[in-house]
Amino acid sequence: xxxxxxxxxxxxxxxxxxxxxxxxxxxxxxxxxxxxxxxxxxxxxxxxxxxxxxxxxxxxxxxxxxxxxxxxxxxxxxxxxxxxxxxxxxxxxxxxxxxxxxxxxxxxxxxxxxxxxxxxxxxxxxxxxxxxxxxxxxxxxxxxxxxxxxxxxxxxxxxxxxxxxxxxxxxxxxxxxxxxxxxxxxxxxxxxxxxxxxxxxxxxxxxxxxxxxxxxxxxxxxxxxxxxxxxxxxxxxxxxxxxxxxxxxxxxxxxxxxxxxxxxxxxxxxxxxxxxxxxxxxxxxxxxxxxxxxxxxxxxxxxxxxxxxxxxxxxxxxxxxxxxxxxxxxxxxxxxxxxxxxxxxxxxxxxxxxxxxxxxxxxxxxxxxxxxxxxxxxxxxxxxxxxxxxxxxxxxxxxxxxxxxxxxxxxxxxxxxxxxxxxxxxxxxxxxxxxxxxxxxxxxxxxxxxxxxxxxxx
Amino acid sequence: xxxxxxxxxxxxxxxxxxxxxxxxxxxxxxxxxxxxxxxxxxxxxxxxxxxxxxxxxxxxxxxxxxxxxxxxxxxxxxxxxxxxxxxxxxxxxxxxxxxxxxxxxxxxxxxxxxxxxxxxxxxxxxxxxxxxxxxxxxxxxxxxxxxxxxxxxxxxxxxxxxxxxxxxxxxxxxxxxxxxxxxxxxxxxxxxxxxxxxxxxxxxxxxxxxxxxxxxxxxxxxxxxxxxxxxxxxxxxxxxxxxxxxxxxxxxxxxxxxxxxxxxxxxxxxxxxxxxxxxxxxxxxxxxxxxxxxxxxxxxxxxxxxxxxxxxxxxxxxxxxxxxxxxxxxxxxxxxxxxxxxxxxxxxxxxxxxxxxxxxxxxxxxxxxxxxxxxxxxxxxxxxxxxxxxxxxxxxxxxxxxxxxxxxxxxxxxxxxxxxxxxxxxxxxxxxxxxxxxxxxxxxxxxxxxxxxxxxxx
Numbered sequence: 001x002x003x004x005x006x007x008x009x010x011x012x013x014x015x016x017x018x019x020x021x022x023x024x025x026x027x028x029x030x031x032x033x034x035x036x037x038x039x040x041x042x043x044x045x046x047x048x049x050x051x052x053x054x055x056x057x058x059x060x061x062x063x064x065x066x067x068x069x070x071x072x073x074x075x076x077x078x079x080x081x082x083x084x085x086x087x088x089x090x091x092x093x094x095x096x097x098x099x100x101x102x103x104x105x106x107x108x109x110x111x112x113x114x115x116x117x118x119x120x121x122x123x124x125x126x127x128x129x130x131x132x133x134x135x136x137x138x139x140x141x142x143x144x145x146x147x148x149x150x151x152x153x154x155x156x157x158x159x160x161x162x163x164x165x166x167x168x169x170x171x172x173x174x175x176x177x178x179x180x181x182x183x184x185x186x187x188x189x190x191x192x193x194x195x196x197x198x199x200x201x202x203x204x205x206x207x208x209x210x211x212x213x214x215x216x217x218x219x220x221x222x223x224x225x226x227x228x229x230x231x232x233x234x235x236x237x238x239x240x241x242x243x244x245x246x247x248x249x250x251x252x253x254x255x256x257x258x259x260x261x262x263x264x265x266x267x268x269x270x271x272x273x274x275x276x277x278x279x280x281x282x283x284x285x286x287x288x289x290x291x292x293x294x295x296x297x298x299x300x301x302x303x304x305x306x307x308x309x310x311x312x313x314x315x316x317x318x319x320x321x322x323x324x325x326x327x328x329x330x331x332x333x334x335x336x337x338x339x340x341x342x343x344x345x346x347x348x349x350x351x352x353x354x355x356x357x358x359x360x361x362x363x364x365x366x367x368x369x370x371x372x373x374x375x376x377x378x379x380x381x382x383x384x385x386x387x388x389x390x391x392x393x394x395x396x397x398x399x400x401x402x403x404x405x406x407x408x409x410x411x412x413x414x415x416x417x418x419x420x421x422x423x424x425x426x427x428x429x430x431x432x433x434x435x436x437x438x439x440x441x442x443x444x445x446x447x448x449x450x451x452x453x454x455x456x457x458x
Numbered sequence: 459x460x461x462x463x464x465x466x467x468x469x470x471x472x473x474x475x476x477x478x479x480x481x482x483x484x485x486x487x488x489x490x491x492x493x494x495x496x497x498x499x500x501x502x503x504x505x506x507x508x509x510x511x512x513x514x515x516x517x518x519x520x521x522x523x524x525x526x527x528x529x530x531x532x533x534x535x536x537x538x539x540x541x542x543x544x545x546x547x548x549x550x551x552x553x554x555x556x557x558x559x560x561x562x563x564x565x566x567x568x569x570x571x572x573x574x575x576x577x578x579x580x581x582x583x584x585x586x587x588x589x590x591x592x593x594x595x596x597x598x599x600x601x602x603x604x605x606x607x608x609x610x611x612x613x614x615x616x617x618x619x620x621x622x623x624x625x626x627x628x629x630x631x632x633x634x635x636x637x638x639x640x641x642x643x644x645x646x647x648x649x650x651x652x653x654x655x656x657x658x659x660x661x662x663x664x665x666x667x668x669x670x671x672x673x674x675x676x677x678x679x680x681x682x683x684x685x686x687x688x689x690x691x692x693x694x695x696x697x698x699x700x701x702x703x704x705x706x707x708x709x710x711x712x713x714x715x716x717x718x719x720x721x722x723x724x725x726x727x728x729x730x731x732x733x734x735x736x737x738x739x740x741x742x743x744x745x746x747x748x749x750x751x752x753x754x755x756x757x758x759x760x761x762x763x764x765x766x767x768x769x770x771x772x773x774x775x776x777x778x779x780x781x782x783x784x785x786x787x788x789x790x791x792x793x794x795x796x797x798x799x800x801x802x803x804x805x806x807x808x809x810x811x812x813x814x815x816x817x818x819x820x821x822x823x824x825x826x827x828x829x830x831x832x833x834x835x836x837x838x839x840x841x842x843x844x845x846x847x848x849x850x851x852x853x854x855x856x857x858x859x860x861x862x863x864x865x866x867x868x869x870x871x872x873x874x875x876x877x878x879x880x881x882x883x884x885x886x887x888x889x890x891x892x893x894x895x896x897x898x899x900x901x902x903x904x905x906x907x908x909x910x911x912x913x914x915x916x
Contacts, residue, residue, distance in 0.1 A: 004912040079769025095581035115766045116822065117729045118795035118815035123553035143806035146765060149797045149818055152807060156798040180806040201769075230916035244912045262779070263721075263758050271575045282770035289774025298778040300721050301771075302760060307604060308573045310881055311537025311659075312740035313759075316747025318877035320756040321720070337576035339607045340614040348601035348638035349610060351891035357576035360607055360889060364574065367884030370902050374880070394916040419776035422832070423768055426825030431818065433809035444828050454462040454702045458688035458852040 001385040002231070002394055004244045008369065008379035009251045014259050014322070019378065022254045023240075023247075026409070030250045031238045033408035037401065038236040043415035045198030046400060047236075049206040050228035050393075056211060056221035059193075063215040070134050073216045074111045074124065076150040077138035077209075079282060080201025081173075082114040084396070085213040087279040088205065091392040092219045094272035107218035108134075116146040125154060130161040130169065134216065137172045138209055140195050142179025145427060173208050200415045202283050205396055219389050227390020228397040235401035245398055248380065249405030252325060255378055256299045257410075261325040264299045265317070268329035269306035269365045272387060276329070277303025280399055287403045290412035291419070297410055299325075307364040314368060318375050326372055326379045329395070330365050333386040334358030459843040460689070460852055462702045466827065466837035467709045472717050472780070477836065480712045481698075481705075484867070488708045489696045491866035495859060496694040501873035503656030504858060505694075507664040508686035508851075514669060514679035517651075521673040528592050531674045532569045532582065534608040535596035535667075537740060538659025539631075540572035542854070543671040545737040546663065549850040550677045552730035565676035566592075574604040583612060588619040588627065592674060595630045596667055598653050600637025603885060631666050658873045660741050663854055677847050685848020686855040693859035703856055706838065707863030710783060713836055714757045715868075719783040722757045723775070726787035727764035727823045730845060734787070735761025738857055745861045748870035749877070755868055757783075765822040772826060776833050784830055784837045787853070788823050791844040792816030 012019040023030075037047055075085055089110050090097050096109065103109060111124050135154050139147045151170075158166035167190050174181040176194035185192035193208040204210065206228055211221040235245035255261035266280045281301045289298030304313050306328070317324050334356070341353030352360070369379055382398070384391045407414025426443035428436040470477040481488075495505055533543055547568050548555050554567065561567060569582050593612050597605045609628075616624035625648050632639040634652035643650035651666040662668065664686055669679040693703035713719035724738045739759045747756035762771050764786070775782050792814070799811030810818070827837050840856070842849045865872025884901035886894040 002914045002916060004914070006910045006912065010910055078766055082766075083770070094577060098578065099581060099585045115729055115763070116815055116819040117727075118793045118819070119552060120556065120729045121815055122793055122795050123557060127553075127557045145810065145818060145822075148807050149810050149813075149815060152797050152800050152810060153795070153815075156800055180801075180804040184801060184804060184807075227916045231914055234912075234914050241910075242912065244914065247912070262781075269575075271573055271578045278770075282767075285771040285774035285778075289771075289778030291777040296778040296780055298774055300758065300760065300774065300778075300781075302758065305573070308536060308540075309740075310878060312541070312736075313743040313747075314881060315875045315877040316743035316756055316758065318880070319749040320743075320747030320754040320758075322754060323720075323758075335576045335580055337580050337611070339610050342610050342614055343638075343642060346638040346642060347892075349606050349642075351886070351889055352603065352607050352610060355607075355889060357574055357579055357607060357611075360603060360885070361574040361576070363885045363888035364603075364881070367888060367901055368881045370884055370900065371881040374900070375877075390916055394914065398914075417773045419773040419833075420768060422776070423772060423822070423826045423829040426828050427818070427821045428809070430821035430825060431809055431813060434805075442828065442832070443825055452464045452468055452699075454464065454692075454700065454705070456460045456462070456689055456692050456702065456852065456856075458460060458685045458848055 002391060003383045005381040005383065006247060008373055008381070012378040014376065017258065019251065019254060019259070022258050023250060026250060026254065027240055029409060030240050030246050030405065033405045034236065034238045034240070034243060034246050036408055037404055038238070043198055043200055045196045046200070046203035046206070047232070049199065050225045050232045050397065053222060053225055055208065056225050059208060059211050059215050059221050066134070066216070069132050070108065071132045072109045072111065072128055073134040073136060073213060074113060074128065075136045075138060075213050076113050076147050076154065077136070078114045078144060078146045080204050081138035081147070081209055082112050083279040083282050084205030084210040085110070086112050087275040087396065088210055088214045088219060088224070088392060089217055090275040091272050091387060092214070092389045093217060105218065108216050110213055110217050113150050116149060121150055121153065125157060130158050133169065135170045136213055137170060137181065139174055139181055140201050142174045142181030171212065173212065202286055203400055203415070205279070206393065223389045224393040227388070228393040231394035231397045235398060245401030246405055248398070249402035250409060251380070252299065252402065253406045253409040255325045260323055261378060262299050263302055263324045265302045265304055265324060265326045266329065267304040267306050267309065267326055269361055270329070270331050270387065271305070273329055274305050276395065277305065279396070283399060283403050286417050287407050287414035288410060288412065290410070292410070292412055297412065306368065307361050310364060310368055317372060317377065322376060324377055326377060328365055328369055328379060328381040330362065330381055330383045331387055332383055334361070460849060461841045463839040463841065464705060466831055466839070470836040472834065475716065477709065477712060477717070480716050481708060484708060484712060485698055487867060488698050488704050488863065491707070491863045492694065492696050492698070492701060492704050494866055495862050496696070501656055501658055503654045504658070504661035504664070505690070507657065508683045508690045508855065511680060511683055513666065514683050517666060517669050517673050517679050524592070524674070527590050528566065529590045530567045530569065530586055531592040531594060531671060532571060532586065533594045533596060533671050534571050534605050534612065535594070536572045536602060536604045538662050539596035539605070539667055540570050541737040541740050542663030542668040543568070544570050545733040545854065546668055546672045546677060546682070546850060547675055548733040549730050549845060550672070550847045551675060563676065566674050568671055568675050571608050574607060579608055579611065583615060588616050591627065593628045594671055595628060595639065597632055597639055598659050600632045600639030629670065631670065660744055661858055661873070664851065681847045682851040685846070686851040689852035689855045693856060703859030704863055706856070707860035708867060709838070710757065710860065711864045711867040713783045718781055719836060720757050721760055721782045723760045723762055723782060723784045724787065725762040725764050725767065725784055727819055728787070728789045728845065729763070731787055732763050734853065735763065737854070741857060741861050744875050745865050745872035746868060746870065748868070750868065750870055755870065764826065765819050768822060768826055775830060775835065780834060782835055784835060786823055786827055786837060786839040788820065788839055788841045789845055790841055792819070
């Protein structure tokens, strides 16, 4: 069960304007956006993924055939290829990602190589026993530089350790037909799962990109899809007032464009949901941050973690510029952990004794929400009854659908990312990739360091 | 050595206005802000911490007396009590925080309990052997609810395991005179180091708050202070054009207030510097996000991680609203890790073979900076020759001094945080703390859930 509390948003008023009235005016456009989502079409393949239990079962069967000697898996992927599986893993298997020694019921441990930092790549690959490790290589285009370079390093090491058997340690996820990784899979005889062409990377968490690593770690892909399917049914309802994604997407759009609330904060009050925040930031920023005509549009997403960041960004949210919108995520059922009644002679301790730690974090969320509401900040709260794979997947689906609906309202394409291509071309030019010579000068190759630089000897 | 490259900021032009000219106009105010910082005074104690080698030596001596049986330490603290030591630990001891099995030269492992999430508290305390663990309890006021509750739980467990010897497993860092934690230290006979009253929590990383955990983990507190001292000398120079903190603080202030660049991004291209990003977000948000007269001021800080987040927020930074300012942090000397020349028949792989992974991440940073510059985004780059304790401390000091100077220019008090108090009062009211009854109603206690809620069964 997920409760979506809307009073802090629907009741929002600023400068004499009410969000609920703006929503009434926009309602026909919101309903049209929902219809467009329900109809499907180009790059909307992700919206139907919760119904694809065939793929989930295929993955579950394949995972059940893995030898017990495989105890770890590494995801080589970046952006959408990493953030989704990481969010699922952390949310469903916490505290396993926190404590290496902790491994319940023989669940496999996942590692994520999501950067081209040589220290991390060397550390993780040096730490693992290649013979008991599975490597997922995930890139939709089959050409991502960070992932390609990691594959090359991992492949050479696996060949050295395992010889001809190396191919069995790799699994690729890429386009079903196109790209160099697909061709390489054929040549090397590596098992390759398809990422459907009409599913973008940041919307791929319920495709094999997310389901495969989850299943290897012991999280049921069918349970993930069923939770998301329950949410999907609600997110395709054209009765806007019953549709959580429509209300969230339209509310966020109106808060930005009508009320100047340009900073959108997702603040889960649970350490196990911290990586959902990072996943959301990519989804929201890369989908909505677009050029429209001659102007740039799109809110700036920020992920915060409650209660921790009450001791950080809350000061800015409460007293800084009135440009924030805060989405709380809370969890109703918490692990039991009582605060013992010690130090009763001290006021700062006495009131805590006998309470559950879970009561404290819940009180902190409510207290912060009230304090922000009194400062005139719009908020919503998404409350999970308890964290289960199905509910995490439902939460992610809700945010995906809200993103698509917001994108339609902004009048941008929420499924492309033209703004990241130039940086990639410049990187290829600087790395000497044939065909990219003409970008070398623009990329700054060979240019003098130039301009003022301050050097500090330390 | 740290190089601070300014051309992307000083050469910035928008709407016919040049940042360098605005800086010329503001220069007398900037110089006055530096003088105020150099003069010292209320809450400016942090600015002199790099010179306090006496405390660093005292800490080093104390740590050298710790028994070898102590192999782990837990920091119980939140906000400034946790973010600083965590940033030092991750930066200086990477990949130790990543890989539990990895423990170089007998260095002690640190854990951070920085939230009131019962799952994390139970997991970490359940994972550790109490007899070989040291507990740092860090709260300036001595009354922080999250930290107090964790201390109560840890104390009871230590008493059960160790009896009368439990006090030896605890070290407190708090006000030298005031507060319940100081009184408790006297009663329990727990060793307590002072956090000077004129040093605020988010500026405390070079006080015992940061130095003690660092020293216990094997990072030299004297090396930290010496690096910071080298940077300090440059940050107190009233010749603005030679002062990196003055240029960064003034540049950020002008970019926000004159050019509408309200989102300030710190983007280190090194996994080991990721926690510096979280530390910076607190510093910038809580110091500059303030009410001034009837209006809220202050930029929104965002931490991103290169190259990873080129596959996330870069789309928004490149094509979204022109309200971003990006501060890159790069590292010149990287761990050697060559990409082997395999898969040469494929264009997506061939150009990478034979290159260092470090070349790739550097090319990505340069390519991204060029791409953002072409989109008209102001940038700076702070480049560390190599990551050492002294240079990390110097980087943190630079950012602290820039924060203070920016705060003086905004005309706010960068050292208070009045906006977080109301939320704390509400939490106390909801937890039934005596004396807080009058806040119960405002905190929403007993109020009907009210308002529209959407429930999704999943």
